[in-house]
Amino acid sequence: MIKPPPLRNDCFALPAGVNWTPVDDALALLRDRLSVVTGVEQVDLGAALGRVLAVDVIAARSNPPLANSAVDGYGFAGAVPKGAHVMPLLAARAAAGGGFDGAVPAGTAVRVLTGAALPDGVETVILQEDVTVGAQEIAFHGPLKAGSNTRKAGEDVVAGDRALARGRVLTAVDLALLSAVGVAQVAVFQRLRVAVLSTGDELVEPGEVISPDLIYDANRPMLLAMLGQFGFVPVDMGRVPDDRAALRSRLDQAAEQADVILTSGGASAGDEDHVSALLQEAGAMQEWRIALKPGRPLALGIWGGKSVFGLPGNPVAALVCTLVFARPAMGVLAGMAWQEPQGFDVPAAFEKRKKPGRREYLRARIRDGRAEVFASEGSGRISGLSWAEGLVELGDEERVIQQGDMVRYIPYAGFGV
Numbered sequence: 001m002i003k004p005p006p007l008r009n010d011c012f013a014l015p016a017g018v019n020w021t022p023v024d025d026a027l028a029l030l031r032d033r034l035s036v037v038t039g040v041e042q043v044d045l046g047a048a049l050g051r052v053l054a055v056d057v058i059a060a061r062s063n064p065p066l067a068n069s070a071v072d073g074y075g076f077a078g079a080v081p082k083g084a085h086v087m088p089l090l091a092a093r094a095a096a097g098g099g100f101d102g103a104v105p106a107g108t109a110v111r112v113l114t115g116a117a118l119p120d121g122v123e124t125v126i127l128q129e130d131v132t133v134g135a136q137e138i139a140f141h142g143p144l145k146a147g148s149n150t151r152k153a154g155e156d157v158v159a160g161d162r163a164l165a166r167g168r169v170l171t172a173v174d175l176a177l178l179s180a181v182g183v184a185q186v187a188v189f190q191r192l193r194v195a196v197l198s199t200g201d202e203l204v205e206p207g208e209v210i211s212p213d214l215i216y217d218a219n220r221p222m223l224l225a226m227l228g229q230f231g232f233v234p235v236d237m238g239r240v241p242d243d244r245a246a247l248r249s250r251l252d253q254a255a256e257q258a259d260v261i262l263t264s265g266g267a268s269a270g271d272e273d274h275v276s277a278l279l280q281e282a283g284a285m286q287e288w289r290i291a292l293k294p295g296r297p298l299a300l301g302i303w304g305g306k307s308v309f310g311l312p313g314n315p316v317a318a319l320v321c322t323l324v325f326a327r328p329a330m331g332v333l334a335g336m337a338w339q340e341p342q343g344f345d346v347p348a349a350f351e352k353r354k355k356p357g358r359r360e361y362l363r364a365r366i367r368d369g370r371a372e373v374f375a376s377e378g379s380g381r382i383s384g385l386s387w388a389e390g391l392v393e394l395g396d397e398e399r400v401i402q403q404g405d406m407v408r409y410i411p412y413a414g415f416g417v
């Protein structure tokens with residue numbers, strides 16, 4: 001199988017001379033510079049849920065393949081005018097999967113059931129509820145337009161049309177569409193493997209008995225679970241202390257086992273920020289100074305040919321950076337079309353002043369049609385992430401938000417979680 005080319009070392013470089021890069025510029029850069037890094041495989045529809053189409057899928061046949069009846073009733077040619085009608089009825093029947101081979105003479109009706117291909121000579125169907133049936137005839141009232149209660153061949157999809165586009169993440173309903181147009185197997189990208197590792201001397205596993213100056217690793221379980229929801233294969237690389245040699249060898253292992261590496265903690269420029277220091281050493285580190293709150297610091301780089309997203313250690317910032325940057329970026333690496341989180345505007349149930357010149361995300365939920373936000377913006381307040389059902393996105397240039405102002409709310413589901 002052919003392998004896609006590796007990413008360029010400078011794929012994460014931000015524009016030079018810019019102090020704080022706006023979120024949208026940073027996203028545009030990820031979208032333009034990254035490309036798929038996984039191979040292609042063929043899967044049956046039954047195994048295709050959540051997979052990413054590697055090619056456009058062309059309809060093998062039309063849906064519906066033939067003109068057919070939309071109701072149970074009686075079919076005949078053409079239109080009928082207003083008024084009472086009596087029509088002779090053929091002693092025949094057209095049912096779904098069991099058509100009527102003969103032709104229906106003009107002015108004559110035939111019994112048709114829902115889904116039955118329209119017999120020759122039939123263009124129009126009247127609902128059985130609107131008909132009185134005699135021994136060899138039917139009576140009903142017009143008017144009825146030609147084609148009433150029928151479906152045209154190919155009215156949904158025409159054979160040869162593109163049914164679904166490359167980059168599409170297949171949903172359950174997509175499988176219905178693919179099956180309907182006669183597609184049994186699809187070419188999909190191999191699942192993106194994403195390594196997750198936490199860094200910090202203070203971290204321990206939940207369940208361990210610990211001294212009060214240590215904390216339990218909150219980011220790793222969140223990130224591993226989320227990656228599964230995004231459709232990727234999470235690879236748990238555990239925790240690493242703030243030790244450069246240990247981190248180096250763990251990154252080496254991660255680069256062997258996965259296509260992408262997510263680290264949390266140690267991404268800024270302090271003494272114990274070994275993720276950024278190592279990426280720096282490897283010569284492929286970009287410190288992302290994004291005009292975003294929460295979210296700093298973010299270190300992007302390449303290690304062993306694999307992209308590394310060095311997320312901040314604060315769980316709230318780690319989540320926001322993952323949803324806003326890492327997910328769409330990993331989507332591109334996985335072959336997905338660019339993912340824009342879908343939100344909607346609702347009145348604010350809160351007041352806030354913010355600094356212009358940066359985007360802010362607040363932990364939020366909708367109650368009574370208004371967006372409420374979590375009482376504290378502290379970036380270590382994990383309970384607020386759990387309280388929230390989504391994020392309010394405040395535009396870069398907004399300054400004052402008053403009760404009732406319209407704000408953009410993006411449910412977690414809009415970010416794929």
Ligand code: AMP
Nearest residue numbers: 198217218219220265266267312313314
């Ligand atoms: P750092 O980015 O390493 O400077 O960490 C910033 C803050 O996030 C510190 O208070 C860390 O203790 C905390 N932190 C880092 N990693 C985690 C984690 N995996 N789970 C919970 N908190 C963390």
Ligand code: MG
Nearest residue numbers: 200265266313
């Ligand atoms: Mg740390």
